[in-house]
Amino acid sequence: MKRVYVNEEWCLGCHLCEYNCAFANSGLKDMAYALKGKPIYPRIHIEENDKISYAVSCRHCDDPICVKSCIAGAISKKDGVVHIDSEKCVGCHTCVLVCPYGALAPGESGIMQKCELCLANSCGEPACVKGCPNNAIVFESRDEEV
Amino acid sequence: MKQYIIIGNGVAAAGCIEGIRSVDKDGKITVISEEKHPVYCRPLISYYLEGKTDTKKMNYRGEDFYTANGCDIIYGKKAVKIDKAAKKIELDDKSKLPYTSVCVAVGSSPFVPPMEGLESVEKKFGFMTLDDTLALEKAVTKNSRVLIVGAGLIGLKCAEGLHGRAASIVVADLADRVLSSILDKDCAAYMQKCLEENGIEFLLSDSVKKFDKNKAYMQSGKEVNFDVLVLAVGVRANVALIKDAGGEVNRGIIVDEKLRTSIEDIYAAGDCTEGEDISLGAKRVLALMPNAYMQGHAAGVNMAGGEELFDKGIPMNSIGFFGLHCMTAGTAYTSEQGGCTYEEKFDSGIKRLFTKGGLLTGFMIIGGSERAGIYTAMIRERTPLDSVNFEMLRKAATSAAFGKEARKEKFAMPH
Numbered sequence: 001m002k003r004v005y006v007n008e009e010w011c012l013g014c015h016l017c018e019y020n021c022a023f024a025n026s027g028l029k030d031m032a033y034a035l036k037g038k039p040i041y042p043r044i045h046i047e048e049n050d051k052i053s054y055a056v057s058c059r060h061c062d063d064p065i066c067v068k069s070c071i072a073g074a075i076s077k078k079d080g081v082v083h084i085d086s087e088k089c090v091g092c093h094t095c096v097l098v099c100p101y102g103a104l105a106p107g108e109s110g111i112m113q114k115c116e117l118c119l120a121n122s123c124g125e126p127a128c129v130k131g132c133p134n135n136a137i138v139f140e141s142r143d144e145e146v
Numbered sequence: 147m148k149q150y151i152i153i154g155n156g157v158a159a160a161g162c163i164e165g166i167r168s169v170d171k172d173g174k175i176t177v178i179s180e181e182k183h184p185v186y187c188r189p190l191i192s193y194y195l196e197g198k199t200d201t202k203k204m205n206y207r208g209e210d211f212y213t214a215n216g217c218d219i220i221y222g223k224k225a226v227k228i229d230k231a232a233k234k235i236e237l238d239d240k241s242k243l244p245y246t247s248v249c250v251a252v253g254s255s256p257f258v259p260p261m262e263g264l265e266s267v268e269k270k271f272g273f274m275t276l277d278d279t280l281a282l283e284k285a286v287t288k289n290s291r292v293l294i295v296g297a298g299l300i301g302l303k304c305a306e307g308l309h310g311r312a313a314s315i316v317v318a319d320l321a322d323r324v325l326s327s328i329l330d331k332d333c334a335a336y337m338q339k340c341l342e343e344n345g346i347e348f349l350l351s352d353s354v355k356k357f358d359k360n361k362a363y364m365q366s367g368k369e370v371n372f373d374v375l376v377l378a379v380g381v382r383a384n385v386a387l388i389k390d391a392g393g394e395v396n397r398g399i400i401v402d403e404k405l406r407t408s409i410e411d412i413y414a415a416g417d418c419t420e421g422e423d424i425s426l427g428a429k430r431v432l433a434l435m436p437n438a439y440m441q442g443h444a445a446g447v448n449m450a451g452g453e454e455l456f457d458k459g460i461p462m463n464s465i466g467f468f469g470l471h472c473m474t475a476g477t478a479y480t481s482e483q484g485g486c487t488y489e490e491k492f493d494s495g496i497k498r499l500f501t502k503g504g505l506l507t508g509f510m511i512i513g514g515s516e517r518a519g520i521y522t523a524m525i526r527e528r529t530p531l532d533s534v535n536f537e538m539l540r541k542a543a544t545s546a547a548f549g550k551e552a553r554k555e556k557f558a559m560p561h
C-alpha cells in the first residue's frame with residue numbers, strides 16, 4: 001500500500017509540511033485565515049538534531065500497537081489506513097505511550113490526532129507531500145511484491 | 147471443527163476473538179460473559195461519570211462484533227469448573243460445554259479487607275464495572291459527601307469522575323502517597339497537588355479503623371462523615387478456575403509466552419494472568435488494558451494453530467487527572483539495585499528515566515510526555531543505550547537520537 005516516506009537527506013527543515021498539514025485539516029479555504037497568528041496542530045512534525053532533519057507522521061503499521069492499546073476502542077485499521085474515531089477518543093494518551101514513532105499528538109480540543117493520509121479531507125492526497133519543495137517526503141508503495 | 151471457549155468478556159476476550167479469527171474463520175467460538183453487556187471499555191467508567199462518553203460509545207467494538215466474528219455469546223452466566231479429563235466447561239446453571247481449547251480471560255475482582263462496621267454502611271460501592279458505575283451514579287447527588295478508600299488508579303479515577311457531581315470527595319490510603327504502585331514520592335506529589343487544586347482532599351498514611359453508619363473512624367484519630375463510600379483498595383486476579391483444576395497459579399494464573407497455562411489446551415490472558423515483565427526479568431501481573439488485548443490476541447492466534455508470542459510485556463500506563471498527564475512504564479531500579487536515574491524538570495512537570503545494565507528499563511513522566519512511545523519501544527525492544535545519543539534522549543523523546551542507519555531502517559519499514 002502507499003505510505004508517506006521521508007528522504008531525510010533532502011529535508012530542508014523548513015516546516016512547510018506542518019503548515020500544509022494543519023491547513024489541509026482545518027477545513028478552511030484561506031490559509032492565512034486558518035493559520036496566521038494561531039498555534040497549529042499538525043499531524044506531521046519535523047524532528048532534528050544538529051546534522052539532520054526529517055518529517056515524522058503515522059506509518060500505518062502492519063501490526064499497529066496503537067490499535068491494540070487504545071483504551072476506548074477508538075483506533076481501527078481499515079483498507080490499510082489507521083483511523084481515530086474522534087467521537088470515541090477520550091484523550092487518555094495511551095496511544096502516545098505506545099507508538100514507537102511518536103506519530104500522535106493531541107489536537108486543540110485534547111482529542112488525539114495523527115496522519116490519516118488526507119483521504120478524508122478536501123485535499124484527497126497527502127498535502128505535506130504535495131507541498132514539499134524538495135521531494136523530501138514522498139507518497140508511494142514500497143511493499144515487496146507478493 | 148474446533149470448539150473454542152472464551153471465559154470472560156473483557157478486552158482480553160475481544161483480543162482472543164480477533165486473534166482466533168485472524169487464523170481460523172470457521173471454528174466455533176463460544177463466549178461466556180458473567181456481565182450482561184457486550185465488551186465495553188472498562189477504563190471509561192470514570193469518563194462516563196464525567197459525561198465524556200456514554201454507554202453506547204463505551205462499547206469496545208461495533209454492534210455487530212459477535213455476529214461478524216461468528217461467536218455465540220452467553221450472557222449472565224459464570225463458568226464454575228474446568229473438567230480437563232472430559233474437556234468440558236461447567237457453567238453455574240450446571241450446563242456443560244465441550245471444548246477443543248479454552249481461553250480464561252476472567253480479569254480480577256475487588257479485594258475488600260475485613261473492616262469493622264462495614265456492614266453498617268448503607269451506600270457502599272466498588273468501582274470496577276459498568277453496573278457499579280450506574281449504581282454509583284444513582285446514589286450520588288450534589289449534596290453527597292463521598293469517601294473513597296484507596297488512592298490508586300481506580301480510586302483516583304473514581305474521584306475525578308465524581309468531581310462536580312458531589313459536594314465533597316475525600317480519598318484515604320494507607321500509603322504515604324497517591325498512585326503508590328506506579329509513582330515514586332516526588333512524582334506522586336505532582337499528581338496529588340493537581341488533584342488537591344481541584345478540590346479532592348486526601349488522608350494519606352491513614353486507614354479506616356471502624357465504620358459506624360455514615361462515619362469513618364480513622365487510625366489517626368480523625369473522623370470522616372460521608373454519605374457514599376467507594377471501596378477501591380485493590381484487586382486480585384481471578385485464579386480459582388485454574389487453581390481448582392490443578393493448574394499453576396501464583397498471584398495470577400501462570401502463563402508462558404504463548405499464553406498457555408500449565409493445563410493442556412487451556413490458555414489465559416489479561417488481568418487474571420501473571421506473565422513475563424521483561425523490564426523486571428520476572429513474572430508479574432500486568433493488569434493494564436494494552437497488555438490484556440495483546441495477550442488475548444496472542445492466545446487466540448496460538449489456540450487456532452498459528453504462532454504469536456507475547457514476549458515484550460512490560461507494565462505501561464497513561465493516566466491523566468484534570469488535564470495533567472502521567473505516564474509510566476517498565477521498572478524503576480534504585481541505585482542499590484544497580485540502577486541509575488536521570489531527571490529532567492520542566493514547567494508543568496518532571497521526567498525520570500531509569501536505566502540498568504546499559505538499557506532503559508523504565509520511566510515516569512508527569513506533563514510533557516510527547517512521543518513517549520519512543521522510550522516505551524526502547525524498553526520493549528531492549529535497545530542498547532550505547533547505540534543511541536542518550537544525552538539527547540534525556541531531554542526529549544526523538545528518533546533523531548538514533549544512529550542514521552537505525553532510524554532509516556525504522557522508518558523504512560512499517561512496524
Ligand SMILES: Cc1cc2nc3c(=O)[nH]c(=O)nc-3n(C[C@H](O)[C@H](O)[C@H](O)COP(=O)(O)OP(=O)(O)OC[C@H]3O[C@@H](n4cnc5c(N)ncnc54)[C@H](O)[C@@H]3O)c2cc1C
Pocket residue numbers: 071092153154155156157158159178179180181188189190191192223224225226251252253254273274275299300303304384415416417418433434435436438462463464465
Ligand atoms: C476504573 C478503572 C480504570 C482503569 N483505567 C485504566 C487505564 O487508564 N489504562 C489501562 O491500561 N488500564 C486501566 N484499567 C485496567 C483495565 O481495565 C484492565 O486491565 C482490563 O480491563 C483487563 O481486561 P481483561 O479482559 O483481562 O479483564 P476484565 O475487563 O476484568 O474482564 C473480565 C470479565 O470476565 C468476567 N468473568 C469473571 N469470572 C467469570 C466466570 N467465571 N465466568 C464468566 N465470566 C467471568 C468478568 O465479569 C469480567 O467481565 C482500569 C480499570 C478500572 C477498573
Ligand code: SF4
Pocket residue numbers: 057058059060061064065066067082098099100101102103104114561
Ligand atoms: S500511530 Fe504509531 S503505532 Fe499507530 S499506526 Fe501510526 S505509527 Fe503505527
Ligand code: SF4
Pocket residue numbers: 069070071072073074075084088089090091092093094095096112
Ligand atoms: S488518546 Fe484517544 S485514541 Fe489515544 S488511546 Fe486514548 S482514547 Fe484511544
